[in-house]
Amino acid sequence: MREILELRMPEEEARRHVPPDVGETLPLGHVRRLLLEVNHPLVEQLRAIEWEYRAQGTTLFSMCDVERHYTPRELRAAEYVMVGFWPFFRPTGVECGTRYDDSTACPHCGSGARQANELHLELRRIPKRRDLSITMGGEYVITSRLAEVLRQHRITGYELRPIVSRGGRPAPEHHQLIIPSASAEVVPPTHVGGSYLYPEPDPSRCPEGHVLGLRLLSSLYVPRDSLGKQDWVFTRQKFGRRGGLFHPLPRMIVTQRLYRLLAEQKVRHLHAEVVHLV
Numbered sequence: 238m239r240e241i242l243e244l245r246m247p248e249e250e251a252r253r254h255v256p257p258d259v260g261e262t263l264p265l266g267h268v269r270r271l272l273l274e275v276n277h278p279l280v281e282q283l284r285a286i287e288w289e290y291r292a293q294g295t296t297l298f299s300m301c302d303v304e305r306h307y308t309p310r311e312l313r314a315a316e317y318v319m320v321g322f323w324p325f326f327r328p329t330g331v332e333c334g335t336r337y338d339d340s341t342a343c344p345h346c347g348s349g350a351r352q353a354n355e356l357h358l359e360l361r362r363i364p365k366r367r368d369l370s371i372t373m374g375g376e377y378v379i380t381s382r383l384a385e386v387l388r389q390h391r392i393t394g395y396e397l398r399p400i401v402s403r404g405g406r407p408a409p410e411h412h413q414l415i416i417p418s419a420s421a422e423v424v425p426p427t428h429v430g431g432s433y434l435y436p437e438p439d440p441s442r443c444p445e446g447h448v449l450g451l452r453l454l455s456s457l458y459v460p461r462d463s464l465g466k467q468d469w470v471f472t473r474q475k476f477g478r479r480g481g482l483f484h485p486l487p488r489m490i491v492t493q494r495l496y497r498l499l500a501e502q503k504v505r506h507l508h509a510e511v512v513h514l515v
């Protein structure tokens with residue numbers, strides 16, 4: 238596994254703190270983008286500088302995010318795999334007439350709002366070449382084709398619900414994918430925080446424990462007995478910040494059997510990470 242830190246900072250600041258041959262200046266010339274292994278010596282230098290910036294109430298970076306890259310061999314050896322299907326698409330359910338009942342939602346993080354009607358979407362805006370996709374509001378969409386493959390392989394731990402257009406016309410080729418179980422417990426040493434170089438304080442964390450923080454900064458650790466027996470499960474805790482159409486989302490975990498099936502079916506934008514069992 239390689240951990241790669243992606244940093245974006247104003248080019249003017251980059252000239253002060255970063256050697257000229259490190260990273261690339263993005264088109265328009267205002268932003269430098271750096272991709273660094275987390276053990277690169279520059280990372281600790283930039284961490285120290287970021288702490289000085291934060292002490293003055295500002296930040297050096299417009300982006301500071303770490304991504305973990307596993308080899309195909311590591312992924313095939315894992316009992317459970319965390320999967321994601323971003324980039325998100327829009328418009329979201331809420332923008333198209335899907336209603337959410339906020340009466341059960343947590344006042345701190347908004348977690349627990351219940352979907353109160355069928356998922357309404359702009360049908361022609363559902364990504365055409367993707368068997369699994371996710372709206373910016375965290376609603377999962379699956380093609381009938383892939384749903385049929387899951388059924389044939391007796392995959393467990395999911396439900397299908399209809400998707401309709403703004404006007405209520407049923408989507409012919411798509412369903413909403415629902416994962417009813419959110420039993421997977423995220424535990425230490427999983428590291429969660431505001432940013433890789435400045436994790437704390439993280440104001441997105443929910444005092445009730447629904448949201449662990451803004452970003453997952455390490456691999457995911459989960460007790461085996463919290464995963465249940467289904468092929469598909471969500472984490473109990475969520476990640477992210479409420480704002481606009483975004484809200485905190487759980488991470489999706491699948492069995493090796495389901496991961497292989499998704500990979501064999503060439504599901505596009507399949508982001509995969511090993512889940513560590515404790």
Ligand SMILES: [Zn+2]
Pocket residue numbers: 343344345346347348443444445446447448
């Ligand atoms: Zn909460």
